[in-house]
Amino acid sequence: QYGYTLPGWRRHNLTYRIVNYTPDMSRADVDEAIRNGLEVWSRVTPLTFTKTSRGIADIMIAFRTRVHGRCPRYFDGPLGVLGHAFPPGLGLGGDTHFDEDENWTKDGAGFNLFLVAAHEFGHALGLSHSNDQTALMFPNYVSLDPNKYPLSQDDISGIQSIYG
Ligand SMILES: O=C1CC=C(NS(=O)(=O)c2ccc(-c3ccccc3)cc2)CC1=O
Ligand SMILES: [Ca+2]
Ligand SMILES: [Zn+2]
Numbered sequence: 001q002y003g004y005t006l007p008g009w010r011r012h013n014l015t016y017r018i019v020n021y022t023p024d025m026s027r028a029d030v031d032e033a034i035r036n037g038l039e040v041w042s043r044v045t046p047l048t049f050t051k052t053s054r055g056i057a058d059i060m061i062a063f064r065t066r067v068h069g070r071c072p073r074y075f076d077g078p079l080g081v082l083g084h085a086f087p088p089g090l091g092l093g094g095d096t097h098f099d100e101d102e103n104w105t106k107d108g109a110g111f112n113l114f115l116v117a118a119h120e121f122g123h124a125l126g127l128s129h130s131n132d133q134t135a136l137m138f139p140n141y142v143s144l145d146p147n148k149y150p151l152s153q154d155d156i157s158g159i160q161s162i163y164g
Contacts, residue, residue, distance in 0.1 A: 008126040008162035009058070009088045012046045017057035024104040025113065033106060034061060037117030040136070041125055044156050045163040058093075059124055061117075063100040075099040082111055082141065085120040094124045108143060116141070118150055126162045130154050 016038065021030050031051075038049040038059075049059075067074045071092070073084050078101045085096040096117070103110030115136075122137045130137040132154040136144075144150050 007088060009047070009094070011058075012163070013048045013050065014059060014094070015050045015052050015057040016059035016061060017052045017054070019060055019062040022063045022098070022100055022104045022113075024110070025106060029106045030104075030113065033113040034117055036114050037121050040118045040151055041121055041159060044151065045125075045159055047125070047163060059121070060095045062095075062097050063104075064097045065100045068097070071095075071097060073097075075101065077101045082116050083120045085123040087123060088126050096120045096124050111141065112143060115144055115150060122155065122159070125159065127155070127158050130158065 016034070018030065018034060021027050025033070035049075035051070041047060042049055062068075064071070065075050066077070075081060075097075076099070081099060082102055083096065083098040086092045086094060088094055098104065098113070098116065098120075104113045105111065106113065119136055119141075127137050129139045130152075132138065132152060133140075133142075135152040135154040135158075136150045137155055137158065
């Protein structure tokens, strides 16, 4: 159950672009972690995600540190905040940034990019935090088994309350 749900995207066929890559992982592993992070949500909604490699996409994904660009939120160096995403909307809406000062991995070491991405994309699609500690949208990072299906019933009812 969520405190509030933000308005969702009116269009269901969304685009995303990975603006830059972390040196912690291979490009293929980053592409896969991001694709899987989006697929977690597209599997339970009518949403589709198409990758673009240039221009402006709905969901602009970037690895940034500290104060970055015209983003109103800043990162804090290693640990602490791992990423942030903006709720659906034009411009910054949907954009998702990861803190490059973290050690991003595809396995259990450091922080698992797929898991953090799946959480942040929940915000980019309009979900707030859940108080269900088994939920992907729980505010604290739990290193779930990335191969286990990370969505809880709470997440599914939350996202389906927005996208029906
Ligand atoms: O809006 C916010 C503000 C603070 C956040 N803290 S975080 O970046 O350290 C973070 C915390 C938990 C997760 C997470 C939770 C459950 C499963 C996987 C990741 C991801 C990022 C995450 C976030 O999305
Ligand atoms: Ca940080
Ligand atoms: Zn940012």
